[in-house]
Amino acid sequence: MEWKSHTVLPDEHNQRIDKLLVKLNSDVSRTQVQGWIKDDFVKVNDETVKSNYKCQTGDRITWQMPEVEPLDIQAENIPLEIMYEDKDVLVVNKPRGMVVHPSAGHSSGTLVNALLYHCHDLSGINGMERPGIVHRIDKDTSGLLMVAKNDRAHMGLARQLSDKTVKRKYEAVVHGVISHNSGTIDAPIGRDPKDRQKMAVVENGKEAVTHFQVLKRFQDFTHVECVLETGRTHQIRVHFQYINHPLAGDPKYGPKKTLSIGGQALHARVLGFEHPVSGKWMEFEAEPPEVFQKVLDDLNKTLDF
Incomplete structure (x- = not known):
């Protein structure tokens, strides 16, 4: 060192x-x-x-920056909801509560542990701790992720993310009633200077753009669809906090008084990309999990008065 x-x-x-x-x-x-x-x-x-x-x-x-001890990552027989798979790519519907890859404090039970059991041919571009992982979603965010099974596929998928051609649609429930039907949040994101464990809109941050459309309004909440143009860490969570409509249930960026659902109400519903080898456009959709649906059902009941 x-x-x-x-x-x-x-x-x-x-x-x-x-x-x-x-x-x-x-x-x-x-x-x-x-x-x-x-x-x-x-x-x-x-x-x-x-x-x-x-x-x-x-x-x-x-x-000196001390060397990090490599994690001993074990394959684990964890059920996966595979939406699509061929010799190059795999699309999985990640459940809420699952961490994408191992890290300090999360050495097992992750999506990578499950993937290593399911298939042995994953790309190695991101190293031993993140094989096949091209992009991530947060632990308590459910939904669709694409996984690369070889380095050629990984580079092709990563290039599409960089070129902003991957289609990514999310559903979220946010605090407050958004008055306009649609909008764009264009605000750079970087480390929060007051809390290094959080991200924030900061002047010298990386470009971050989120488009949204209102799906339904409730008394104190709004159901929205979000389309990501960029993919920064915690982007949707940070952007909606920035416009004073933080995600319901979000323990990091939301208010203390929020819905008790054990994490943010956020689901990656639609994922579309060009197959990195065949060039064919592929698009997938996954319904939100039961806990998300229950939030919407309970909010709908507040309108029935």
């Missing part, structure tokens, strides 16, 4: 060392950085410090 270094600038004077290192390292959390400091992977002027050390102008910070 190579040491990285940084000399504290005048505008960084008096900043906490852990906060500054988060800014200097993309895609790491403050908790991770504090772990580096605790394990002596960080030094200031060749001395170890604590996480609350206040940096001084001219301080020389050196640090």
Whole structure:
């Protein structure tokens, strides 16, 4: 592991060392950085410090990013709802509550564990921990995902995502009554500077565009269809929070007083793409799960008065 270094600038004077290192390292959390400091992977002027050390102008910070131990991923006999499969691609309807790929705290029970049991020929572009995974949806979001069974298919599907030609339609239930019938949320998304575990609309974020259409209005909620033009982490959840209509049941971006459904009311209903080998257009649709349907049924009852 190579040491990285940084000399504290005048505008960084008096900043906490852990906060500054988060800014200097993309895609790491403050908790991770504090772990580096605790394990002596960080030094200031060749001395170890604590996480609350206040940096001084001219301080020389050196640090290493410790190597992550590879996960031992086991194939697991977990039932999968396969919508389509051939020698190149697979389309699966992921259930609510299932994590897509293994990570710290989720080493088993994931979609990847199930896929490894179901088929042994998955693309390796994303490494041993995410074989076949071209795109993701959140743990408590249900719905359609495409999986690559070889590297050629993976590159073809990834290119379509980059070119914004993949058709992705979601259904969601959001707080509040949206007055207009349709709209577009065009707001860049990046790490929330106040909470590294969350995403937010930020000035220097990556382009993020969500189109939506109202399907039905209730007394305090709205049922919407969303079409993704881009695919940023938590995009729909962050965008609807941004317009003050957070998703119902969302524990991370919604209000404390929300529907008790154990996670956001969000379902990836439609997925369309060009087959990466044959070039044939393929489109799939999956009905929302029972818990989502029950939310709509209960909301419909509030209109019957």
